[in-house]
Amino acid sequence: MPCSCNNVNDILATGFNGTTFAFPNALDIDQANQIVYFTDAGAIFFSRNLSTIIQSNDTSGKLYKYDARTKTLSLLLNGLSGPLGVAVSKCGAYVLIDEYITSRVRRYWVSGPKAGFSEILVNLPGSPDNIKRTISGNFFAAVTILNRQTFQTTSSVGQRINGDLGIVEATVNLTAQYTNNLISEVQEFLGKLYIGPSTASFVSVYGP
Structure with a gap:
């Protein structure tokens, strides 16, 4: 059952416990349970400067849960380092959050014996932006590898990424298409990858 709001202009939340959100960024919906998961990446991202963001070691990012049935907002995680992506598992048992500054993916357990517990799932070779679940239940992360001297x-x-096992199953090199450009999203659909950039003026389709 889809999340229900009165109309498309409904404002679900502007802050938590009297504090306005700093930089709301990623969002995913568990439609079966009518839960919206979203991140606040932290005010450091207003700078738009990669060297400033990465060198800050900022840990002000947060993960929230909005329950559309009860219309309640909950803070699930804080201390995140640039959470620019969030994706719910196919079974709804956990949520993956990627951390741009620390180049890793974290898993937060929603249900089961580990409910409320988070752990580092996998370390990545670069800075991940969005993370999207595939139809098979795995996840694709868009990763930009930067020279940490010149950025x-x-x-x-x-x-x-296999979210259950915590391993990288495959890596697709997109450098030829996105030289000196940041990629923000890799979405798999019908055997092809659709790549969204942050700084280029085109979208690529990769696959047979």
């Missing part, structure tokens, strides 16, 4: 892009890759 120029050295390569761009899409990485398919």
Whole structure:
């Protein structure tokens, strides 16, 4: 059953416990349970400067849960380092959050014996932006690998992650298409990958 709101202009929340959100960024919906998961990446991202963001070691990012049935907002995680992506597992048992500054993916357990517990699922070779679940239940993360001295892009890759096992199953090199450009999303659909950039003026389709 889809999440229900009165109309498309409904404002679900502007802050938590009297504090306004700093930089709301990623969102995913568990439609079966009518739960909206979203992140606040932290005010550091207003700078738009990669060197400033990465060198800040900022840990002000947060993960929230909005329950459309009870219309309640809950803080699930704080202390995140640039959470720019969030994706709910196919079974709804956990949520993956990628952390741009620390180049990793974290798993937060929603249900089961580990409910309320988070752990580092996998470390990545670069800074991940969005993370999207595939139809098979795995996840694709858009990863930009930067030279940490010049903060120029050295390569761009899409990485398919097994959220259950915590392993990278495949890496697709997208550097030829996105030289010196940041990629923000890799979405799999019908055997092809659709790549969205942050700084380029085109979208690529990768696959047979």
